[in-house]
Amino acid sequence: MKKYLLAIAAILLLIPGSAKAAGPDFIDYGKSSDFIDIDAHLLFGGSYVTNNYASCYSEISDMNSTMGFAYGIGLGVKFNITNFFGIGTGLNYTRNAGKMDMVTTNEGSTNVSNVFIRDRYRSVDLPAYASFTFNLASRVKWNVDGGIYLGFGMGGSRRWTVYNAKINEIGQLITSKLDNKSGYYDDSKAFINSYKKFDWGLHIGTGLTFYEKISVGLYTNIGCKNVAKSTGIVRPSAHNFNFFAAVGYHF
Numbered sequence: 001m002k003k004y005l006l007a008i009a010a011i012l013l014l015i016p017g018s019a020k021a022a023g024p025d026f027i028d029y030g031k032s033s034d035f036i037d038i039d040a041h042l043l044f045g046g047s048y049v050t051n052n053y054a055s056c057y058s059e060i061s062d063m064n065s066t067m068g069f070a071y072g073i074g075l076g077v078k079f080n081i082t083n084f085f086g087i088g089t090g091l092n093y094t095r096n097a098g099k100m101d102m103v104t105t106n107e108g109s110t111n112v113s114n115v116f117i118r119d120r121y122r123s124v125d126l127p128a129y130a131s132f133t134f135n136l137a138s139r140v141k142w143n144v145d146g147g148i149y150l151g152f153g154m155g156g157s158r159r160w161t162v163y164n165a166k167i168n169e170i171g172q173l174i175t176s177k178l179d180n181k182s183g184y185y186d187d188s189k190a191f192i193n194s195y196k197k198f199d200w201g202l203h204i205g206t207g208l209t210f211y212e213k214i215s216v217g218l219y220t221n222i223g224c225k226n227v228a229k230s231t232g233i234v235r236p237s238a239h240n241f242n243f244f245a246a247v248g249y250h251f
Helices: 002-022
Strands: 036-051 060-080 085-105 112-137 140-167 173-183 198-210 214-223 238-250
Touching: 036 085, 060 238, 085 140, 085 238, 112 198, 112 214, 140 214, 198 238
Parallel strands: none
Antiparallel strands: 036 060, 036 238, 060 085, 085 112, 112 140, 140 173, 140 198, 198 214, 214 238
């Protein structure tokens, strides 16, 4: 029995060493064999613009904003200082969308308007971030990224439809419909406001890389700049928020 116990103890003592030899350390501070890592990726996700319109305009009695579908392509470059730490950047081109619906009325007025806004716009963002890589297995790596991004508007449009209902002097209900369109960026004709082309904010991401070639991940851009461009007395605020899933190939 004593021999069996000694044999089991020896096996248990050897297991950690054999496991360590079978794969890399979870954190590897060694020098990377590939200083530059370049990838091309596809992006799918959603775009959203936060705002404080309801608190700025007393005429808005109800409001709903919806995240719209967004997609794009991008190129990433990471400089691996070590196997654990690197500095990344890149360029992402995306086509974004968003919706806003609101009800407007004046106190004491017999007019009620339903407004439906549809936005379509294109943008480019350039992230700059620190990247930390962890080895989950010999061919599986997990990265966590954090930094900032710069955003640039490339063009777009805002369409809105206003359904108005009012009661005239003899008690009849009168309805009307108005369709209109403007640019999305830097257009004074836009409903409520248009948006500034330049943006900046926080970039946060994470993902997995398999066999040094295929990567899947998630990242978000959280705008810190007020991008609402208003020419009126009231100055509302608006901030971009984007969330994307990425599938990439590393060269």
